[in-house]
Amino acid sequence: MSTIIQVGIVGFGLSGRYFHAPFLSINPRFHLKKIASSRPDAVHEFDSSIEWVATADELFADPSIDLVFICTPNETHVDYARRALEHKKHVVVEKPFATSEREANQLLELAQQQGCIATAYQNxxxxxxxxxxxxxxxxxxxxxxxxxxxxxxxxxxxxxxxxxxxxxxxxxxxxxxxxxxxxxxxxxxxxxxxxxxxxxxxxxxxxxxxxxxxxxxxxxxxxxxxxxxxxxxxxxxxxxxxxxxxxxxxxxxxxxxxxxxxxxxxxxxxxxxxxxxxxxxxxxxxxxxxxxxxxxxxYTPFYDNLYEAIVNKAEPAITPNDIRQLARVxxxxxxxxxxxxxxxx
The missing domain is CATH 3.30.360.10 (Dihydrodipicolinate Reductase; domain 2)
Structure with a gap:
């Protein structure tokens, strides 16, 4: 992986469009390369240089993507994050990270097995x-x-x-x-x-x-x-x-x-x-x-920390323990x- 992290986003509604894309687009250490969405016009309107694909699987199959943001309806978070991790992608999952403590644990264990970061967006x-x-x-x-x-x-x-x-x-x-x-x-x-x-x-x-x-x-x-x-x-x-x-x-x-x-x-x-x-x-x-x-x-420090966690093995700001505690509560x-x-x- 180069020192510039190649990023994909799954879902381009409120979260993907208004929270993540702006911060990623101005941060020189990230390159927002590809977005999977049912709204190609919104993707091209935001930035015509970003590649649009219709499905998450197309995005996961791109070997150049290092990091994926999951910005889809709540009940799909775990499945999309699991598939991204199986493709050896780091993942940031919009809240809720999972819909139960059991699912959160399963996802975090998979991330550890794959040697990837899996964290939650707690802006x-x-x-x-x-x-x-x-x-x-x-x-x-x-x-x-x-x-x-x-x-x-x-x-x-x-x-x-x-x-x-x-x-x-x-x-x-x-x-x-x-x-x-x-x-x-x-x-x-x-x-x-x-x-x-x-x-x-x-x-x-x-x-x-x-x-x-x-x-x-x-x-x-x-x-x-x-x-x-x-x-x-x-x-x-x-x-x-x-x-x-x-x-x-x-x-x-x-x-x-x-x-x-x-x-x-x-x-x-x-x-x-x-x-x-x-x-x-x-x-x-x-x-x-x-x-x-x-x-x-x-919200910039979230992305700065994410870069350090992926490239320099720093501890993620939102740790696995943080994610487990919240899911349990x-x-x-x-x-x-x-x-x-x-x-x-």
Whole structure:
């Protein structure tokens, strides 16, 4: 393999088109060579120099491809990733990495046998708000953290005329698999494996065919951790609420990178990921409140680390253990919601 990694993408919807292709196209250490998609016009519109193929098998059969991004419907992730690994390709799998802990383990074991990297795309670790929270916690700004609440809400009423796969029932479908991996991964990244998992997973939107709300409590001996998401929140007023022995931090709004990517802006300019002041969080301590400028969000470090992991054998930012823990939490959340019991981790 040359020092420039040859990349293929399977699927060119929101993830492939707006998240991966822009970052890959401006990074000189990657060459986005080939895309397998049912939308050739979208591929050519993005970059006419990229080769289009109709099927994933055509892409996997190309011996020059070193790395494949799997950006297809959730229930297909494991099968496509397995076939890519069987062709000795490194793989990045969109969330969810797998639809069960068992499948995640099988895929990771195959990657190890093939001598390949298999990792998950957890871009929200590089959101401006989460980077700001990490900075505050590392500095001890809140004292000892005792309560952490993370929300990821959207206003997405059911459109009965739409045919999007995300609104159809099936394995790996629903909000727990859609937005859940983002905020669950963030909490596990901060606090490690929990002692227990307790969850309520529901349908709250009229005419919804999928679960669209969840409330998950991760049990830790020294803190309360709660993660919640709804697809029927019109005003996204609360993102994070952290309370410690010496202060609190409250944060609203979402990272700006997705908005800018959807506007066909390419990452790279100096202002990329800079959050407007009306989204900055507020730190409360010592009887005072202070609006804190958010850290600059940027998903580029994910790709930089990926290059180092493939070429120089560095540890992937999202490790096999991270992937297993998240898959296990989702499995336990589903079981907890069904049995109305607290599940030991």
């Amino acid at each position: 929200r670790r590089w959101d401006s708000d989460f980077l700001t929270i990490k900075r505050l916690l590392n500095a001890g700004a809140l004292g000892t953290l005792v309560e952490y609440e993370g929300r990821y809400d959207r206003y997405s009423p059911v459109n009965v005329n739409a045919r999007t796969w995300k609104e159809q029932p099936g394995v790996g479908r629903g909000n727990l698999y859609n937005l859940g991996p983002h905020i669950l991964d963030q909490a596990l990244h901060l606090f490690g494996a929990p002692d227990s998992v307790q969850a309520a997973i529901r349908i709250i939107r009229p005419n919804s065919l999928i679960n669209d709300y969840f409330d998950i409590k991760l049990g830790y001996a020294d803190k309360v951790v709660r993660l919640e998401s709804s697809l029927l929140v019109y005003h996204n007023a609360l993102r994070y609420s952290l309370h410690g022995t010496e202060g609190s931090f409250i944060k609203s709004g979402l990272d700006v990178q997705e908005e800018r990517l959807r506007l066909n802006q390419l990452p790279g300019e100096a202002s990329w990921g800079t959050e407007p002041q009306d989204r900055w969080g507020t730190l409360y301590r010592n009887g005072q409140s202070e609006q804190l400028e958010s850290e600059q969000g940027n 989702i499995d336990l959340a589903l079981e907890s919601s069904q049995t109305q019991q607290v599940m030991p981790f």
